[in-house]
Amino acid sequence: MENRIKNARPHVTRNEGLIFERSSPGKSGAELPPLDVPAVSLEDALGNEFLRAEVEGFPEVSEVDVICHFTRLSTWNYSIDAGLYPLGSCTMKYNPRLNEAVARLDGPATDHPYTPESLAQGCLKILGETARCLVEITGMDAVSLQPAAGAQGELTGLLMIRAYLEEHGRNRKYVIVPDSAHGTNPASVTIAGYEARNLKSNARGCVDLDALDRAMNEEVAGLMLTNPNTLGVFETEIEKVCQMVHARGGLVYMDGANMNALVGVARPGEFGVDVMHLNLHKTFSTPHGGGGPGSGPVAVKRILEPYLPAPVVEEADGSWRLNHDRPRSIGRVRAWYGNFGMAVRALAYILAYGPQGLRQATEDAVLNANYVRRRLRDLYELPYDAPSMHECVFSDRRQAARGVHTGDIAKRLIDYGFHPYTVSFPLIVAGAMMIEPTETAGKAELDAFIEALRSIAQEVEEDPEFVLKAPYTTRVSRLDEAAAARKPVLRWKP
């Protein structure tokens, strides 16, 4: 069967080795200014006990080597800048470059976290204003920017729930987690010292109220849920869900990973949620950077405010301060005050959009996801007919009948020039294909994506073998992950 896509020709940028393989003794990529104090003999200063001979194996390369090497490496990555990156639940929206510029200003980029408060007013103000905006956006009462990522936010929230319950004489053992939840949810439950109790979703992929009624009792600390859920569906019964949990003395944690469907349209604080986290690297445009850094602030209702991680950023008489005097705080989840640099970027994003822009972004995100869903549903199976919000989930059931699965379709999508959707998540959908276009994808891009998936569906019908061996156009073809795990090689050796 003829190739539908022409293979790219071999090119020197595709054959770059490891930086260690470029190394040659005597090369260096950075020059230091001359030492302006007396030199110190290392032998005298450190003695034989502490003095190191050298760092064996460390590379010696020039600046040109470094630029060339990493530039070549970069060309092997797909990125948001290159086109649609429809990873469901990751909210791969455009990362504004203005954010990068303001984050690099002297002051925000250079102030030490122990800078005396009187000299750190700019940084404290950025933290304070970001927190204020997030309080308003979530409809909660207070925010801590300390957690470094969503998973940390989850743990922080669970620890606060626990502190509250224990102070009120409720020593509970379990936390209910829906089977559609992201893996970090049950993992966080375990660290908080609770046991995760699985809750089967109903036929619509949502919280089963009867099952919740049976599961929620005086041994349960609360419920962790995502809304919209990991299928991209809004939990219409959310108020009832929260009431049910509260009625039996529990609290509700909301995983805010899907806030891109809600900003400016609805506020979790009004649903009955007690605590939630946000992902600044999803909803608030901070860059993903190949896998991080993120930032996972937590937002809480008043009842949980005393337990926030310390210190807390406060304003009094026009000046900002760090309040360490927080006797009921759960403690610290990381050193310093959080991923400050991400707060800078998130604040820039919020201010750039303003109230109308934020709402519009949400509307566009939901519109885009629904457009994609509508234009693909004749060829790919929709496991649930509940309306999608900012992401839609298909199943590979029709294609699986021809022996082609979600992972294979994803690999073939690469040949068409797109990053795949999220493969095989959530677990409650067999062969899940989770698509989240975000609001920054234009119609032309979406149409090209839709056409690609339509074409692949046809390929699956006509020549499934061909799809199974994709991708054909990448620098490397499918990598043997099983072999890699059996005999792990995790570093270069000379």
Place this chain on the structure above:
Amino acid sequence: MLEATGHTSIDELFSQIPEALRLQRGLKVPGPLSEPELVEFFRQAASQSARDYVSLLGAGAYSHYRPVVIDTLLSRGEFLTSYTPYQAEISQGNLQAMFEFQTLIAQLTGMEVANSSLYDGSTATNEAVLMALRLMRRKRVVWARTLHPEYRRVVETYLQHQGVELVEVPYAATGQIDRERLEAAMNRETAAVVVQSPNFFGVLERVHEIAAIAHRAGALMIVTVTEPLSLAIVKAPEEADIVCGEAQSFGVPVAFGGPYVGFLATREKFIRQMPGRLVGQAQDTEGRRGYVLTLATREQHIRREKATSNICTSQSLFALSATIYLCLLGKKGLRALAEQNLAKARYAAGQLCQVAATELPFSGPTFNEFVVKTPGDADELLEELRQRKIIGGLNLVRFYPELENHLLVCVTETVSRAAVDRLVEAWRYFAVAKETLVGG
């Protein structure tokens, strides 16, 4: 487009949200601001900062010069705007860079393997402790009082419901952990001993001796390094079982505390209990070398509640910064830089202890940080220095009540001799004024 979705209004797209829960007003947030207005907003904030001051603060976050090329490369959209390398074929750039990061960290720490980053040094230390608890199936940890106070607080927070006993060992006159007290604190229930080197006072710990004590009791040895530049001239803690810490010194901005980049390295036999993402070498169908995320069965998306950690997002972009930085400096450059730091700090310490009523209380060897006892009230001295646009260091009393009037002073290559001389001059002026007061 709306038509194509089968709806007649945008509102219909949100029909799943009950009417009562839909916001009927605009959000009360500022904006929208145009680009020039935004820049002005942040410039205003930046003007209220310590950017015109000489800073002698270290204590876990270090000011080193960041070569321009780091941002040049980091700004490439292919690095900045890509995500976790779930699809290996189109993420080889990130995967290979992380493989290089893992290699560099292993080389620097003297360990066999390293992961591709954790959030920061404090959480990396926490993960190391959790790892040791899992490996040893014991419930007790012995740690040094000279381990960064905020790092200890993080571990306490994570362990508060796990029934683990945390035992603190004080420091000796050298500023290093008191070995006798450490010996006495060990028992068969101890999973690990944790020290920091250089420690919070800037003093190098005698890792081989501490490791011997730990191993004799059947416990693991964890060393956390907040200033890994020291490892260019200080022996790697090879006797340790886990070496973790903070790589912010390597090209990551100080940025008021984050984002930073934690690292964790260990021996091959412990691989399956390591937290965080691991990048491994692999072959494609044509036998070409490539890289993949590997051993994912440890992680939350597979093991869920039984995962080694709940970590998902790590710090890839800053692991990349560290990789680029280390490659630029290279074997010789990093050593030269470390030598400069040592020389600058020794110069400052040497000059300061010649001032009246000023002493260096700890006799152990230091790298680029040291503790000084001040001639009079430390806060008053700091205020004096601030008048001269110098942030003189960290007043230790906030973390160590027994150390009133002691400052932790850090001198990196970014502090000029002239600045040190100004510091000493101001210090001397303050000391003399105090003397006169006391004398008169």
